[in-house]
Amino acid sequence: MININLLSVSNLPKLNKLRKLELSDNRISGGLEVLAERTPNLTHLNLSGNKIKDINTLEPLKKLPNLRSLDLFNCEVTMLINYRESVFTLLPQLTYLDGFDADDQEAPDSDPEADGDGLEDDYENGEEGEEEEDDDEEGDLDEEVIDDEEDEDDDLEGEEEEDGVDDEEEDEEEDGEDDEEDEADDDLPRGEKRKRNLEDEGEEDPEDEEDDEDD
Template sequence: MINVNLLSVSNLPKLTRLRKLELSDNRILGGLEVLAEKTPNLTHLNLSGNKIKDINTLEPLKKLPHLRSLDLFNCEVTTLLNYRESLFALLPQLTYLDGFDAHDKEAPDSDPEGDGMEDEYDENGEVAL
């Protein structure tokens, strides 16, 4: 749901198996509480390019225990003093924030938004199902 002028995620259906949610380039200000209820297994959340201004707006993401990657690029919140340190303290389950870990190591290029499962290949080099 990229660049579709979303103001809120309140009408999101219950998607308990969803692991990756792309909400970049919308107009979301807050209301993230619904994500823990509707998408409890999220591992990757992209909120870049939204109207998020305050660290407290992101507090509901504490209720997403599997969240490993959060992207807030081009959100006003990223300009706050100690932004990265504050977010990693608020969300200890995070591994990557804006594509980098707490020690400024970049997420692996292979598939940073992947599902954590490696593909298995057959003898012909094709992905085995």
């Protein structure tokens, strides 16, 4: 909750698991006892840039046993004589004040767990893993589509070949039937063959006509 013109933390909900709270660049001047009541497990608290003027204003923070780091940059309280010694005496659980310990040793890089960096890395790794899985799935889908298209082409080619074979077989069968008919006609006696040819042409045999006249 940085730079939101916050005047107090009286409306802060109960957050038992909260470890790091950023309240810098607001207008908070007191009422820090709420933090002890609603965020009992704080380890890092940033109150820099607020309206805190007196050491006594920080006294409620004594009830935060896990508080390790406190930032009060740009607060008027930092201008007091013996400011650092007074704060370390008031809050013995503190390790770092404004980024330095009691021996003026600078604090190491921020705690990944407190900053949520570990969670952020896990989240980013999870996203990357999901993107890779999505890419793999897309690649598999593309391969399946290509395989399906190839199978369809093969099926079409197979059907065309089968159609061609069927047509050739039908032509061969028809030719065979014609040949059989011709061979059968050749086996007929000459007169019978002539009669059949005339019947096919729609003409009558003259001999039949003569027989009719005799009758």
